[in-house]
Amino acid sequence: MLKLFFLVPLLLISVPVFLPLFHGGLAFGAGTKDGSEKWGYVEVRPKAHMFWWFYKSPYRVKDHSKQWPTILWLQGGPGASGVGIGNFQEIGPLDTDLKPRNSTWLRLADLLFVDNPVGTGFSFVEDKAQLVKTDEEAATDLTTLLKELFNGDQNLQKSPLYIVAESYGGKFAVTLALSALKAIEAGELKLKLGGVALGDTWISPEDFVFSWGPLLKDLSRLDNNGFEKSNSLAQQIKQQLETGRYVDATNTWSELEDVIIYSSNNVDFYNFLLDSANDPLSTTATELSTSVALKRYSTYLNSKRFSPDSNGDIGSLMDGFIKQKLQIIPESLKWGGQAGLVFTTLEGDFMKPRINEVAELLAKGVNVTVYSGQVDLICATKGTEAWVEKLKWEGLQSFLSLDRTPLYCGNDKTTTKGFTKSYKNLHFYWVLLAGHFVPVEQPCVALKILSDLTHSSVASA
Template structure:
């Protein structure tokens, strides 16, 4: 990893050396040594997706277990995989441009896409070109994959594993079905290795109000969970549950835009009554989480919604840190992506700023935001696709109880047998400390990650690497015993 990290640092910090960067395709550029490629793909008229592919120096060829490629999909909607997933979670460098010891590049090639169009460096030339549904996003991503994979023998040898976080899970399952359809039609030359859903917003209703019955036959909601951990009292719980019931009714009646508005009200009520609990780790205050810290002094967007809409919808959701400041040692990710990284890439249009259209992305998907995608998970399982679900123990916005609840709604014929399987403990490092649990049956796997919030690769990097190695069956040497 030292060799790889030095190479990447040289590329970023000594950019003038690479002014002669290699043109890889009509829309892509890369480093002279071929370790990276990036570019734009026009997926529709006036709609441009930005992608960035890293190749691992650990790659092993000619083995019974082919070298994997991981496509990372961020959530939001409107959060940047190229920025956040790459520099704050699993990429080769931190936001301070120092090497990340726990990068997933150790065991797989990494493909980051700013999805949907309008996210990160991706952009549209007019608002009508923004996607309105998860399926439209999947169609755009499939178009991108066709242009990257068809005719590229190296990529075709590497099975693709789609790993998603938060709202990215909804993009992942719709993409999975779109990819399978394209493969069967002979339009896409790609091997789909599997889908992994990390703390994913698959069924909003089951996070806001879970129908999973407890021993006292009460429904679990954000309010109940927060009261149990002393962040809400009985008054706060009642206010939360009242709004949650409104949301549940709106979802049942198909009033999804209204449900999105009510969801914003519910988050605001919880933050007010809990004195600022962190939605990505309910053991923390917002100000204690470097990935979910307060928005910038300029009053920039919250959950991708412009400032005027923010006052009405009050959403401190997943995309909050699009314009937030990381801790002072890492610097501001917006400054990095609009400064040194934009200069390095060299192909970002002058009038495009990283994250500049992200608020429009969330707004365009408002009617899809609260729709469930359980049926898509069911269909993937029935088609034999390997589906991995993992959840951080102390996540609130996509709490483990909610994930467990929607899993029990699956119509997958093997669910009963899956439920009977005993969980196995997960260890990482040289000690015997329990880091999590895993349960697997046929093509469904569930990981419970202890002492982790919404951002599992950040909170438990060793466990995340171990899990990824198991999911992808990477032929790379085992990752470090402890990270």
């Protein structure tokens, strides 16, 4: 069993110390007096400002022969806030009640949260024309941010960086990894890339939409009529993708989700064992849209909270207490106020696959870890397995031929928590009884995966 990790909550109300500008004058930062936290803005392009928040782990090893890792967490959406959701609702030191999280990933690594793309969370653009339209543009911005943070910091340069992503963040992760590698090879970025982890990620939208109908039919959430409607729309999406009609494919995806919700009587897209009507996230078919999807994404996590007396309003937390703590957020900026625009601006890239980028990373020798929650629907394991089988990578057949190894957690060596298998630099984890948010629903297994990824041991509290 995981021991409770106590981080002094007073850190959150410490008066920040304002740090010097990073080289180039593009980054502005602040932090706590003890140096355990730093945060700030990087102007990644004129009028485009990206917010970051760095936590130094109190469990850093004193043996300097061991390289202590840094995790860059990339949220999904697109338009969901890593600084808010990933930090306070999933893996950061404190939850949304500002209480210590016993399963914080600080036990294994330093943590870097980024509100990506610009317009997400506390990141913002002064002109809507500066919002990114493609995953590659987002990767370029993130690479600019990494240059500002790493090139002038020798301590960060010694720490291998692992890019860990969830949901749509997976598409950002693989494009960023390739962009960063290019910058490293060119001598423009001083960074050690340790690997990439893709957790329930939207790498191949086509494979996911084709998984929904058969999966829900087998689970009795769809009848033949619902299955046929679902499959028909999935086929339409496939044709639209093949002919390059990507915005049409995004619109059809939204229509397909409407059909799934109606035909299944509101199955939860983040856990197919649940009804979304029993979740604060509940939406009707007519309400579902790209902008509503962001609300669904965050609010689902509120139902997983351990403090029943909490109001669970992360928006109020971020715009209130956290904004006051950080002291550098523009007064007029509302947390996530541009998120809907971020989603809409990326509608032409939303349904594009990134399978080839994963294969390219594997071919370059980058460690790629894939993990998938058993009861996730939006990025169902069935769809994840389908895109993995499409990888144009020399080790694929050897990987597929391997048997899986059961996963256990902690001192319990009898309860199966999942399965895993690895071949060379590809690693896959099947996580039982977890939905879309594995770090929340199976935190012990998530730490096990992270330990395997970073070759670090979980620190005891």
